Amino acid sequence: MNKKIYSITYILIFLGILAVLNFISSMLFLKLDFSPQKMYSVSPATKKILSRLEDNIIFRVYFTKNLPNPYGANGRYLRDFLEEYQAYSKSKIKLSFIDPTGNEKLQREAQLAGIMPMRFTSVEKDKMELKEGYMGVSIMYNDKTETIPVIKDTDGLEYEISSKIKKLMNPTKKTIGFLTGHNETNPLEIPEFSGYFGEKFNSKMVDTTKEDIPADIDCLLIVGPKTKLTDYEVYLIDQFVMAGKPVGILLNEYDVAFDNFYVRQTDNGLKDMLNYYGVSVNPGLVLDLQCQRIGIQQKQGYFVINNYVEYPFIPVATKFNTENLIVKNFEKLSLPFVSSFETNISTLTQQNRKFIPLMYSSRESWIMANVYMANPMQKYMPSKNNQMGPFVLGGILEGSFDSLYKGRTPPKREKAKDSKTKVEIQPNSGDISEVKYNRIMLSGTSSIVRKEFLSDPTCVTYFMNILDWLAEDYDLLSIRSKGFIYRPLNKVSDAVRLIFKYSNLLLLPILVIFYGLFRWKTRKILIENRSKEILELKN
Numbered sequence: 230m231n232k233k234i235y236s237i238t239y240i241l242i243f244l245g246i247l248a249v250l251n252f253i254s255s256m257l258f259l260k261l262d263f264s265p266q267k268m269y270s271v272s273p274a275t276k277k278i279l280s281r282l283e284d285n286i287i288f289r290v291y292f293t294k295n296l297p298n299p300y301g302a303n304g305r306y307l308r309d310f311l312e313e314y315q316a317y318s319k320s321k322i323k324l325s326f327i328d329p330t331g332n333e334k335l336q337r338e339a340q341l342a343g344i345m346p347m348r349f350t351s352v353e354k355d356k357m358e359l360k361e362g363y364m365g366v367s368i369m370y371n372d373k374t375e376t377i378p379v380i381k382d383t384d385g386l387e388y389e390i391s392s393k394i395k396k397l398m399n400p401t402k403k404t405i406g407f408l409t410g411h412n413e414t415n416p417l418e419i420p421e422f423s424g425y426f427g428e429k430f431n432s433k434m435v436d437t438t439k440e441d442i443p444a445d446i447d448c449l450l451i452v453g454p455k456t457k458l459t460d461y462e463v464y465l466i467d468q469f470v471m472a473g474k475p476v477g478i479l480l481n482e483y484d485v486a487f488d489n490f491y492v493r494q495t496d497n498g499l500k501d502m503l504n505y506y507g508v509s510v511n512p513g514l515v516l517d518l519q520c521q522r523i524g525i526q527q528k529q530g531y532f533v534i535n536n537y538v539e540y541p542f543i544p545v546a547t548k549f550n551t552e553n554l555i556v557k558n559f560e561k562l563s564l565p566f567v568s569s570f571e572t573n574i575s576t577l578t579q580q581n582r583k584f585i586p587l588m589y590s591s592r593e594s595w596i597m598a599n600v601y602m603a604n605p606m607q608k609y610m611p612s613k614n615n616q617m618g619p620f621v622l623g624g625i626l627e628g629s630f631d632s633l634y635k636g637r638t639p640p641k642r643e644k645a646k647d648s649k650t651k652v653e654i655q656p657n658s659g660d661i662s663e664v665k666y667n668r669i670m671l672s673g674t675s676s677i678v679r680k681e682f683l684s685d686p687t688c689v690t691y692f693m694n695i696l697d698w699l700a701e702d703y704d705l706l707s708i709r710s711k712g713f714i715y716r717p718l719n720k721v722s723d724a725v726r727l728i729f730k731y732s733n734l735l736l737l738p739i740l741v742i743f744y745g746l747f748r749w750k751t752r753k754i755l756i757e758n759r760s761k762e763i764l765e766l767k768n
Contacts, residue, residue, distance in 0.1 A: 271313050274704050275391045279318040281398065286318070287369040290326045291339040293362030297349055299382070300364060306383050307366075314390070329363050342367040343376040366390075370397040388708045395704060396429075403700040404431040406446035408466075410438035411454035411497070416678045421689050430700060437462040442469050448699040449474065451499075453481040453675030458498035460640040467502055467633045471661035475668050475699045478503075479675035482568040483514060483600055485542075487681060490603045505633045506626055507576035508584055508671065511569045513598035515620050515673070516609055517544030519591040521563045521685075525605050541609045542566055543682075546588040546622055553625070554706035555670070555694045556587050562687045564588075565676035566603070569596065569620035582628030586621040594618030626669040635662040670695055 288311060292304045308326060315322040329335035336346070344365030366377040368390075375393040380386065405426075407415065416422040417432060426432060435442050435449070437458070442449065442465050449469055458466075470476055484493045500510060521543035525536045543565045549556040556562070572584045595615035611617060634640075639660055672695070677688040690709050697706050 271310075271317055272387065272708050274706075274708050275314070275387060276317050278391055278395055278398070278704055279314065279321075282318055282321045282394075284371055285321050285323055286394065286397070287323045288314075288325065289342070289367040289369070290324065291329055291335075291342075291344050291363040291365050291367070292326065293330050293364070294328045296362050296364070297360075300349065300362070303380055303383055304364070307380060307386070310383075310386065311390075336363075339363055339365065339367075342374065344378050347379060368393050368397065370394070373397050373400065385709070388705060391708055392429075392705055395702075402429065402431045403447040403702075404433055404445055405696065405700060406433045406435045406442060406449045408437060408449065408451045408454065409434045410436040411456045411458060413454050414452045414675055414678050416452060416692065419678065419680055419683065421683050422678070422692065425693060426696070429702070430696065437465055441465055447474060448476065450477045450479075450696070450699065452479045452678060454497045454499075455481065455484055455495050457496045459643060460498075461642045463498055463502050464634060464640050466499075468661055470630055470667055470669065471632050471664045473664050473667050475670070475701075477670040477672075477695050477699050479672040479677070479695075480510060480568060481566070481675050482510060482512070482673075483566060485566050485603055485676075490605065492600045492603050494600075502633050503671075504573070505576075506630065506669070507573045507580065507582060508624075508626060509571050509573065510673070511571055511596055511620070513568065513596045514542060514600050515544055515567050515569050515590050515594055515618070515622065516541040516597050516611075517590050517594035517618070518610075519545050519547070519593055521545055521565075523605060536606075538605055540605050542603050542605075544590045544594055544622070546590060548589040548591070548619065550585065550587050553585060553587055554703055555625075555698050556691070557707045559588075559687065559691070562588060562691055563677075563682065563685050564622055564674050565679070565682050567622050567674040567676075569622055569673055570624055570671060571621075577628075580629055580631055582626060582630065585625040585627060587623040587625065588621075589619035590622055592618055594620060596620070622674075623670075623672045626671065628666065630664050630667055632660075632662045634660070670698060 290307065290311065292307065294304075295301065296304065311322070311324055315324055327335055327339075329339050340346075342365070344363055344367065346361045346363055349360045349362060364380050366380065368375045368377075375397055377389055377393065407413070407417070409415070415434075417426060433443060433446055435446070446469075449466070451466070466476065478499065480497065480499070481495055484495050485491075486493075503509065518539070518541060520539050520541045522537050523540045523543065525538060526534070543563050544567060546562045546564060547560065549559050549562075551557055567590075569590070570584075570586075577583055593611075595611040595617055597609075597615075676682060678692055682688050693709060694706050697703070697709075
């Protein structure tokens with residue numbers, strides 16, 4: 230009887246220990262991720278967002294079971310990923326995984342949430358069948374709902390989920406102003422940017438040729454002006470900086486026409502202001518032998534042939550300031566028709582300001598001045614007189630700023646020469662001579678937002694990161710560029726390349742032959758030794 234009591238007691242103690250361990254394990258989460266950039270784990274930025282949750286957040290995942298791959302694998306990945314979210318939210322995330330197949334009520338519920346069925350083709354029992362399934366997520370928080378209608382792949386999934394959570398927690402939008410009136414590129418006309426921008430920010434187009442910069446703009450973006458800004462327009466931008474509001478300036482020293490590759494130098498009128506702030510733009514374009522390959526169509530008789538050539542006018546940067554969130558997880562970035570920056574250390578030091586480089590060209594880069602043609606079929610090589618890289622292709626000015634017009638009479642707006650254009654002449658009011666802290670983002674090219682280069686996802690991510698940085702939305706910056714892995718082979722000489730090539734072709738057969746000869750010789754010696762032993766025994 231005593232033995233039974235002891236056995237039951239031990240079992241109860243064992244079950245109690247299991248229960249305690251299970252409770253502790255539900256509060257803690259451990260995952261080992263050895264992939265580059267921790268691609269399969271929740272990032273610190275997401276953990277920070279989840280730590281700020283004040284109430285429960287409900288995830289309803291409408292995902293049809295047994296979908297053909299890769300969609301079925303995406304569903305399993307999504308479940309694992311959301312369970313990790315749940316662990317780091319301290320159980321404030323409530324998960325429901327729902328298969329609406331065959332249930333009209335659940336299907337109606339999913340469609341009301343904005344998740345529509347998708348059609349797939351699958352091969353089963355040697356037959357191709359058309360199937361219908363759901364692959365969406367509804368997220369609810371404090372009577373507000375956000376939806377991810379379709380999860381087709383896992384790239385960028387963490388960014389999409391975390392941005393939805395952050396939007397639910399803080400639905401207010403900042404207003405970004407876009408400078409217009411000087412033939413600037415308008416990113417909002419490009420689908421890759423317009424949808425994202427409309428969801429996260431308010432936008433205002435600011436034509437400084439006709440109006441002052443509105444006071445309700447939180448930050449200003451200048452994307453490649455092709456005509457010169459007047460002194461008054463530069464004054465408006467200078468005063469915007471003095472108001473402590475961040476500015477992003479994407480410059481174009483040259484305008485390149487893609488139909489004939491003719492190059493025209495531009496003057497945007499911003500150089501004097503930047504020089505005064507302590508940064509100058511080097512004249513010319515940076516060319517780099519570490520560059521992007523592009524396809525060029527050539528007509529030969531009745532045929533059109535695609536030729537793929539290395540194009541030094543599109544340097545590929547691989548060296549980044551990984552401490553800065555704009556380029557934290559970048560491993561490569563194509564920068565078409567880019568110029569470089571130099572700093573005036575004495576000016577920066579005197580005004581208690583610093584310049585933080587973001588990315589550099591390679592050691593095989595050089596600057597070509599006075600560019601008139603950028604023909605991709607021409608071979609470009611540096612000469613002995615060229616200064617070789619690396620060069621700074623983008624950076625951030627940060628610290629205190631003095632106004633370009635400090636101690637000077639500010640310019641007035643000029644009357645329009647065209648009498649048909651109505652321009653309201655406004656007096657300068659409340660001139661600001663300095664600001665204790667502000668920041669300006671500088672890029673040596675604005676071509677990253679041209680539709681010709683948007684096939685490179687890093688260009689899209691780079692520009693979106695600039696927007697988030699200007700709007701001080703730092704939480705999501707490092708997540709978006711997660712997973713951009715770039716592992717190029719090191720460049721070697723032709724001789725080394727030939728050695729590797731023929732070593733791969735011939736080394737293994739030669740080793741097999743040598744091993745065969747070795748085995749043949751060994752066996753021959755062994756047979757001879759045995760024959761001698763047998764003869765000795767007979768004698």
